[in-house]
Amino acid sequence: MEDYLTMNAKERERMRVLSKVKEGEMKLKEASELLSLGYRQCKRVWGQFLLEGDKGLIHRNRGKQSNHRKVFKEEALEIYQKRYYNLGFGPTLASEELLEGYGYKVDHETLKRKAKRRRGKKVKGKDGILLVTDMFGGTPSNISLTFLEENNVEVISGVNLPMLLKLATLSDKVKLDEAVKIAEAAGRDNIIVASKLLHNRNG
Secondary structure, eight states: OOOOOOOOHHHHHHHHHHHHHHTTSSOHHHHHHHTTOOHHHHHHHHHHHHHHGGGGGSOTTTTSOOSOHHHHHHHHHHHIIIIIGGGTOOHHHHHHHHHHHHOOOOOHHHHHHHHHHHHOSOOOOTTOEEEEESSTTSHHHHHHHTTOBTTTEEEEESOOHHHHHHHHTSOTTOOHHHHHHHHHHHHHHTOOOHHHHHHHHHO
8 A cells, every 4th residue: 555645735836836836836045035944945845845855855854653752853944044033923923834835843942042042132221221113013113122121121113203312412321210211201202193283272
């Protein structure tokens, strides 16, 4: 009886993209970028695909006990760093995405340590650090939130020009908590609905 191995989402995506390379519709360099693979790694996967077809894209240890856990862990962490960390995915969500989309089972605590190392040294400032971003929930905001630290690092989203101007003119002696209040007030107070303003003046 012939054995069948089911492709996971990552392998199906590689098959789709590399099939385009095979048909001459895409360059291998483009494929490597689309698949978030280094060019050398993509060449290796491409070679397996040419030699074995779709089967060459299926992980050799599917359904077996892995003897190369370190290699797989490094691959998973590389995907996390390139695809999920930069998009602001938290460790728990990224862990679920890696399992569902790529077949990699990586504990969220491992990803948390990876993110901490990637951020490098702890953000420090004599009187605290205030980070301002455009929109809450966007990538800059999500990444900034990973630095959030009580009494040392604060994040304000929804920045506008009046807020920036106010922050730029604050004295160095202003403490972090006071700077946050001033910036918040400057941003909020300078949101003007022109028709309402004119109506109030004419009234």
